[in-house]
Amino acid sequence: MLTLTSRLVLSRVGTPLAPLRLVADGKGAVLALDFEDFEDRMRRLLTRYHGHVELVAGDPPRPVVEAFVRYFDGDLTALDRLPLRMGGTPFQKDVWTALRDIPAGETRSYGALATxxxxxxxxxxxxxxxxxxxxALIVPCHRVIGANxxxxGYAGGVARKAWLLRHEGVLAA
Structure with missing residues (x-):
């Protein structure tokens, strides 16, 4: 759990899909990220994994913004190097690490991930x-599809998932 002395910044990052809400620490590590219309979900997960935190409005870390610009401009690996500071159980962290190991342009089924x-x-x-x-996005859960x-489902909506997979070259435009 974080301490109350941890300074967490809540900011907004624009994307072609919708604005994102981002929570980062003072060193630029991302703790939470979701589409703006799912901010309540993001805050619930932030509290679940890090306890009660105080959020201060501010600017997003420059490297995060630059990575998102590059990603949406076609550098599909730009988000891979962003630092994260995630809570969760050991199993959840293993799943999230496995998600980050799925290269852009590829998908995995839930069964393949479990295996x-x-x-x-x-x-x-x-x-x-x-x-x-x-x-969201940095841990690319949008790359997980059904066995068939x-x-x-996708927390950001199936239409956004389809857009992201088209952007990454998985689905035909």
Missing amino acids: ALGKPKAVRAVGLANGANPV GALT
Whole structure:
């Protein structure tokens, strides 16, 4: 858990899809990120993983903004290097790390992720951890699809998921 002395900045980052709400620490590590219309969800997850925190309005870290500009301009690896400071259980963190290992332009099924984690029967748990991802886009939960190739649910909306997968070259435009 964070201490109350931790300075967390709540800011806004523009994207072609919708504005993002971003929570970062004083060193520029991202703790939470979601589309602006899902800010309540972002705040719930932030509290779940870090306890009660005080958020101060401010500017987003410059490297984060630059990475998002590059990503939406076509550098699909630009978000890969951003530092994160995530809470969660050890299993959730393993799932989120596995999500970050999915290259842009590729997808994985929940079952494939569970198998990659050495827990092939944990498909449902992988799905729950995926759905509890507090850092949208940087932890690319949009790259997880159903076993049949269907675009399954996405916290930011299935239309946004489809847009992101088209942007990354997974789906035809």
